[in-house]
Amino acid sequence: MLGYTDKIKEISERLLKEGKVDMVIGFKKGTMPMMNEPCVIKKAEDAGKLVWDSNCGINLANYLTDRKEKIGIIAKGCDSRNIATHIVENKIRRDQLVIIGVPCKGMIDRHKIASMSETEILSVTDAGDEIIVKAEDSEKTLKKAEVLQKNCAVCTHRNPVIYDELVADLVEEQKDADRYADVREIEAMSAEEKWKYFDDLLAPCIRCYACRNACPLCYCPTCFVDESRPQWVGKSTDPMDTRTFHFLRAYHCAGRCTDCGSCERACPAGINIRVLTKKLEKDCFESYGWEAGLTTEDRPPLDTYKLNDPEDFIK
């Protein structure tokens, strides 16, 4: 992704200078290795702060919700799909946006790379298809493809689906990715095993809601966890409450989730929460032929129906 940053700066500066947008939403370099911080640039002379590398995993569509300004936004494939979803759900208007598309080669898994190093990591830099990991007493070169975020490894929409500017030529899409291997593995378990699997998966959850808040789909004015009349779910870390929270959180993303991986990336407890949203993604694809965020024309699957939708489960 070399050269992306320069192009992003150039486009952003131009858009701001020409007054085409009031702000550009992008990433600036973080204070930590493998972390870039979402930021907003309002002046052309500040466009130089913008960066792009393999650490831009947070979904920027999250920062668009209900904004009124004219906005330039940097968008990799998944961001662009969530922007499309935002447009469909009336959380932003298309004509407010100048989408600066980024053909994406995947983001790296910061949890995974951190756990691969004995000592604290000092810096991680992109070098083409490789990344260089510097730690206290070592320097390692890793194949980027081997340390991608799990969702990126199976991504089939790396290129932005809608855009007004493009920072580089489109990249080749991954063709033979097996998107749902992990879901199938769980589906094959017995009810008992499934129950145990999720008990174990969700045990470290501290109910901080980072997964919910990192998700561009979660913008309800009052989340179901905050409703008190009636109260749907308890507030403690009781396993049943935690499970109810994760069930409903995932379900609210049904037919809308683009598998951008923000939830998992944000989770401070390192929980692989995508196995929940991916199940719904898979079902939507298999039952209704639906992939979220590919167009701004079609209604999402729970907002429409076909007369002959499958109903084997109904007596």
Next chain:
Amino acid sequence: MKVIKIDKKDWAGGLGKLSDAYRLFGPVKDKDVSDFKELAAGELPDFDFLNTNLSAKSAVFPQNEVMFEYSLDESQEDHHIMKEPEKDYSPRAVIGIRPCDAAAFLLVKRNFDTPEYKDPYWIRAYEASTFVGLACNDPGKTCFCTTAGCGPFHEDGLDVLIADAGDHFLAKAITEKGEALLQAAGWGAEADGGQIETMKKAAEAKISSTVSTDSLKDKVTTELYDASFWEDTAFACLNCGTCTYVCPTCWCFDIQDENYGKAGIRMRNWDSCMYPLFTIHGSGHNPRGTKTQRVRQRFMHKLKYYVDKYGAGIQCVGCGRCVRLCPVNIDIREVCEFMNSYDPAATTCKAA
């Protein structure tokens, strides 16, 4: 106080003896993540960690805690009357707590143990605890304890400081409580205290991250509050509660009644100033309704309100957890710098 040498081969045995007299809490690793848990019989604390994901505050202030029990069954004599549950406040030892986490208890104590009101749950658990600290020989890149009133070998708040010296631990009793614990464990071989001093200097020299806090107390609250940097600082914030939950000095909580048929409990749960629900009025009005207001509250509380209220420095021990675990890299060290160096006059001039 005296310094004891504990051969590592005597470590498990000593802990075994301790478990007769104390409930033991310590860092335990689960799927690569270290956190403080009550140790099962025979379970050893796992010292292979920079710092735990969550702080050790849960040993005294659990994320969910029963305050009262009640019955809603009107055939019962005492229905609808709150009753304090029986709780286990027998001696507990928190083994392997980092000095920063222990120092944090002292900051938090100012909130729970006030001249007017005493929080009985926190105080009883705190008083029942003996804190056995594990000094940091290799502090992390995000540790800024030495400029946050703390340090890798900091002793305030600890009862015993243990330093890992290779094949043995050096244990320094800091309080009588600590001395009693060492005795109960049967560790008694006296050692030279000088080595701890040397290790301490070496560890402190490794701290590369700092904050400046000297000017915070002189800032005018309302000026700092109205500063222009808050909007940019808060932009990336997702308003999740990660920073507050992992923080050893965040103490805010919510109170909830939970009913199970005709009985129930009043409990408290950690809460977070990051959540809109934290402050929303019954009318729907919310004095901290925006993300920027909530982010500002967190930093103003830690770095200004607390400083002014108690005159005892910032409400932060520099453990670096919020820096490491923030999903969007909001960094308290940067914000502290903005605040400490804030000059309203300069900002006004620039704008004009």
Next chain:
Amino acid sequence: MSEDWEPKIVSFFCNWCTYGAADLAGVSRFEHPANTRVIRLPCSGRVSPKFILAALREGADGVWVSGCHPGDCHYIEGNYYARRKFALFKNLLEYMGVEPERVHFSWISSAEATKYVDVAKEVIESVRKLGPNTRFVKHKAKVA
């Protein structure tokens, strides 16, 4: 499972069809087991997944949702939307380890008193076979 255990089924019935069928079964003196607690709703489309989870959390052994046959919705298309919602919901529930026989769906018109009785028996018997529900049941919170 104690001998005299009887499954408790929480039923969410559409006002325009299944609720009427249950009524008709009653006035027609059709015999059927009394394990269901009925909650009447204006449409199967009104059934939120939160309702079903709430029933399980409160200790229901089974949940039964029933509405109008496709094409018969009083509000034209409520049950079509519901159908998709239920399909995804049931799949996710089973994915998380809830037994498939815990939660049931049916289409029963107000004239189908016989179908009502048959499905009621089927629902109750399949839940009886599973035994008391343990999934998603909220017990006293494990708090310190």
Next chain:
Amino acid sequence: MQNPYWPYPVRIDNVITETEDKNLKTFKFIFLNPEDEEKFAYKAGQFAELSITGKGEIPIGIASSPTEKGFVMFTVNKVGLVSSFLHAMRPGDIMGIRGPLGNWYPWEKMEGKNVIIIGGGFAFTTLRSSIIYMLANRSKFKDIHVIYGARSPGMLLYRDELAEWEKRDDINMHITVDATDDPDWKYNVGFVPTITEQKAPPSDGETYAIICGPPIMIKFTQPVLDKLGYDNDHIIMSLENRMKCGIGICGRCNIGKEFVCKDGPVFTLGELNTTPKEY
């Protein structure tokens, strides 16, 4: 160690529907253990947490006066989970009260001074407490003025008592409603700031003004008081914020370093001007 979270058990003795919209009810409570009433010694302006077992707690200003013995009284607006449940409760039901909490109007400072009370809507509760208290200690205060406004005559709280106070000559009542089509209405019509401008005495330099009401009323009354010569240290306000613990520990109700529940709810305007306006 006394547990400050433990509510004294009380029995609902009486429930009065105060307003025509039925959204405000006054609850009279009697302590199950008489010794708890002594522990609950309070001053006008303080509040308490009403604890509904199984639902939660709500912070409510105490409407009865310390000079009234044998019961405590609260007027509650029906808003959320707890207050709605309370509205459905009946005499004889058991619940809890935790307090008294917070500070109070500065009675020591106000002794020997003129006092003007300005209230709007259902914020009149602790003002009722104050009026009863002052009338029971009438000699301690100079002139007392009360300006109290509601949307309509049917929305006024404590109507019987208002009528009685109107008859007295040791308290100057200025009752007002925003509007009314009642031909028998014999008091003022107009918003509180307007009536304040017309009826409130100018400050003699030492007069205290206590204001309680909706934010919009406070916003427009404040300039009127400025004009009448009240300085910021003689304008006293009582704040509301979301609260849980009520004792300055749980962390949510702060304005700057002050907690509304413990350091307030009563502040002078002078004090408020030095804190962030997070209320």
